[in-house]
Amino acid sequence: MYMRKNLKIFCLFLFFLVFTLISCDKDKNANENKKLKVVATTTMITDLVKQIAGDKVELNGLMKSGVDPHLYKATEGDINLFLEADVIFYNGLHLEGKLVELFEKMNKRGGNLFAISDGIDKSFLITSSNFANNYDPHIWFDIGLWKKAAEFVANKLAIIDTTNKEFYLESLKTYIIKLDSAENIVKQKVNELPKEQRILITAHDAFNYFGRAYDFKVMGLQGISTLSEASVFDVQNLANFIIENDVKAIFIETSVPMKNIEALRQAVKSKGKEIKIGGELFSDSLGNNDKPEGTYIGMMIYNVNRIVNSLK
Ligand SMILES: [Zn+2]
Structure with missing residues (x-):
């Protein structure tokens, strides 16, 4: 009788152990399948995130080809994208003039909101007499600076999405080689x-x-x-x-x-x-x-x- 009771407890324990292991595994799979939602503002930044993240993230590019970022105003759909996003990459330096105020409000609430120009040392930025106390935002036209932006994006993604860390850092290496070769062609x-x-x-x-x-x-x-x-x-x-x-x-x-x-x-x-x-x-x-x-x-x-x- 005593033995049977012990066996019963043991079986119950075994059942819970197996159940716990299965449900842990399920959670793990659910996390792995859930892709990071990334929003990028300009077409240049969207391309940069695509080069680094490939299909590891769900990427939404806000602006379409031919759209002027200086004048771009967020639509209601954009605001929903911002709210649902895990990460937002934007240029900064007031390029996205009309979005800045919105971003500043969002930044106050926290979250992964990154100006890629923060990846570039201020000493490399051009100041402009046309724009008092501001830097020229068109940083992408120097491939050397764009490499810094690529490092910035890859490092941020690697920190936020550790599962794909190696992938992002490998893509960065490959992309830097491509940028080096593009720089040679331009020169x-x-x-x-x-x-x-x-x-x-x-x-x-x-x-x-x-x-x-x-x-x-x-x-x-x-x-x-x-x-x-x-x-x-x-x-x-x-x-x-x-x-x-x-x-x-x-x-x-x-x-x-x-x-x-x-x-x-x-x-x-x-x-x-x-x-x-x-x-x-x-x-x-x-x-x-x-x-x-x-x-x-x-x-x-x-x-x-x-x-x-x-x-x-
Ligand atoms: Zn411009």
Whole structure:
């Protein structure tokens, strides 16, 4: 009788042990299957997260190709995405002008909200006289700085999602090699152009980091943000500069209306010189997903080819 009672207790214990082990295993599987929900603002950052995280996260890119981040306003759907997200990556440095206030409110409530520009030492940032006390936000145009942004994204993901830590850090290594090779291609292309011909005139002042990294003099008709309007003074000044320096081409941008660049072309014409529009550059947005310009590296190579070939 005593033995039977003991056996009963033992069986009961065994049953609970097995049950506990099974349910633990179930929980573990549930956690493994649940992907981190990541939201990225610009097309450049969305591409960066895709390169690092692959299919390990559920990624939502807020802005579509051709959208101007300076003017972007969050929709109701975006706000829901922000609220459901485990992690949000944005550029910072006031690039996403209209989102900043919203982000600041969210930051106060805590959560994984990261400005990728925080991954770059302030001494590498360009200050702008156009934008008092602020840094130029167009950091992606220096591939060297974009490598820092890639490290920042990979390290944050590795800390938050430890299950896939090794994957993120391996992807980072692979992507840095690709960025190194893209940097070489860009530098080689730039070297086809004599130094005095390296003058880049665009619709808005997005290319200062590009100019510093690859040795171009850069001038934009609008300021750092597309919010400011070009003045007639700017147009006449630039027209004179173009004539004095025999600049071959000026450029429009996919995310900025072309009316100001057209006004500049007319001003140059009225002074007796024809200047060609060197085509569209991708400035604050990547191209469509189905094209090489739909990735950051593809966009950089496309831009440098277009710039150098048009200025020759
Ligand atoms: Zn811009």
